[in-house]
Amino acid sequence: MNKDMDKLNFLTAGVPLRAGNKGYGAGFEILNDMGLDGLELEFVRGVRISDKSREAVSKSGKVITAHAPFYVNLNAREPEKVEASAQRIIETAITANELGGYSITFHAAYYLDMDKELVFKQVEAQTRLITEALAKDNNKIWIRPETTGKGTQWGDLEEIIRLSKEFETVLPCVDFSHLHARYNGISNTYDEFCAIFEKIGNELGQRALENFHAHIAGIEYGAKGEKKHLNLEESDFNYKDLLKAFKAFSVKGAVVCESPNIEDDAKLLKDYYLSL
Numbered sequence: 001m002n003k004d005m006d007k008l009n010f011l012t013a014g015v016p017l018r019a020g021n022k023g024y025g026a027g028f029e030i031l032n033d034m035g036l037d038g039l040e041l042e043f044v045r046g047v048r049i050s051d052k053s054r055e056a057v058s059k060s061g062k063v064i065t066a067h068a069p070f071y072v073n074l075n076a077r078e079p080e081k082v083e084a085s086a087q088r089i090i091e092t093a094i095t096a097n098e099l100g101g102y103s104i105t106f107h108a109a110y111y112l113d114m115d116k117e118l119v120f121k122q123v124e125a126q127t128r129l130i131t132e133a134l135a136k137d138n139n140k141i142w143i144r145p146e147t148t149g150k151g152t153q154w155g156d157l158e159e160i161i162r163l164s165k166e167f168e169t170v171l172p173c174v175d176f177s178h179l180h181a182r183y184n185g186i187s188n189t190y191d192e193f194c195a196i197f198e199k200i201g202n203e204l205g206q207r208a209l210e211n212f213h214a215h216i217a218g219i220e221y222g223a224k225g226e227k228k229h230l231n232l233e234e235s236d237f238n239y240k241d242l243l244k245a246f247k248a249f250s251v252k253g254a255v256v257c258e259s260p261n262i263e264d265d266a267k268l269l270k271d272y273y274l275s276l
Contacts, residue, residue, distance in 0.1 A: 005102070005211060005252040009037035009063045010270035013215070013256050016263040024056035031062060034267050038063030040256045041101075045069055047091040049099075057099045065213060065254050066096035068106035074126040075109035075119050075154060086126050090133050093141050102254060103142035103213045105173035109154035119154050124163060131167050143170050144213050149178035149226030156182065157196065161203050172200065173213045177229070177237055177258070181221035188238045193245035201249065212253030216242065216269060229258055232265045243273045 015027035016039075031039065039062065041049070046069055049057070057064060069092070072085040092104045109123050123145070131143060145163060148155035157179065160172045174196065179187040186192065200208050218235030220227040232239050246255075257266035 005063075005254070008212075008246060008252055008273065009254050010266050010273070011038045011040055011063060011065060011254055011256045012036065012262040012266050013040050013067070013258040014042040014262060015039065017261065018263065024053045024060070028056060028060045028062060030263065034263055036263065036266050036270065038065070038254070040064075040105075040254075041066040041096065041099075043067060043069050043088075043092055043095075045071070047088060047095050049095065054099060063254055064096065064099055064101040065256060066092050066101055066104045068092040068104060070107065072106050073109050075112060075114070075122045077112065082122075082126060086130050089130050089143070093130075093134055093139055093143060094137065097139045097141045101141055103144055103173070103211075105144040105146045105213060105215075107148055107153060107155065108145040110152055111154055116154075116159075120159060120162070123154060123159075124166060127163060127167060127170060131169055134169070140169055142211065142213065143167070144173035145170070146173040146215065147175045147178050147182075149175070149181040149219070149221070151182060151225055157199070161200065164204055164208070171204065171208050171211060171213070173215065174200075175215035175258075176242055177215065177217045177219040178226060180237055181219045181226040184221060184223055184225070185236075188236070188241075190238075190241035190245055193242045194248065197245060197249040197251065209249055210252045212251045212255075214253070214255045215258050216255060217258040217265070229260060231259045231261050232268060239269060240272060243269065244276060246273065247276045 016030040018030050019026040069088045076082050164170045218230035218232045259265035
């Protein structure tokens, strides 16, 4: 892999809000001022980044992850949509790797009322094509399907662990807020968080805990799962016990804050973690 992490790093999901429209250069200055460790590139509608932004990211010395565009469904009914989805993931990985990135993540698929085993096989087949395409380019960046926040979306923890077992460069991106929302409020205690780390460590080995990629945010949810992200202090998400579990399992890697106030909650998370 490109980078092995020596500690737990705290990142913002995108350029810090205080940067306004001044771009990545200003964003990295803010991260430095706040003592934060990096950011996740948010490729929302397409994998596009200007030469000026590329230069700022490459020279930042910060931990960089990337989120593939949201128009991804490796289980779409139309073959052309599946192909386009795989291509977006490949483009994200290539761009992030060129910029010295650590890891990329994406929402892999929707069930579309299909048999879950069939959907798994489809996601697995597409993941094989993606990883083989990247291997030809000698690209070894971590590829990480993300745990999803609604029952209609492929990607519960068991599915993502199972997929990760099949590929050398695939590991989970655990969105703890999504897991909390997906099951309408569970996965929110110290013991539950520890059980997640224990399961990942037992099934994927210590390397999965030492090369972790997590998303954290406050979250609003209902019977059908995720509704929207909230600031941590405005939600019931138990981030303090989650960070205690991170510490207990000596997890290393990248924690990306996806709260609406990205840099303030990233700072809140890092400060609390360092206080433990």
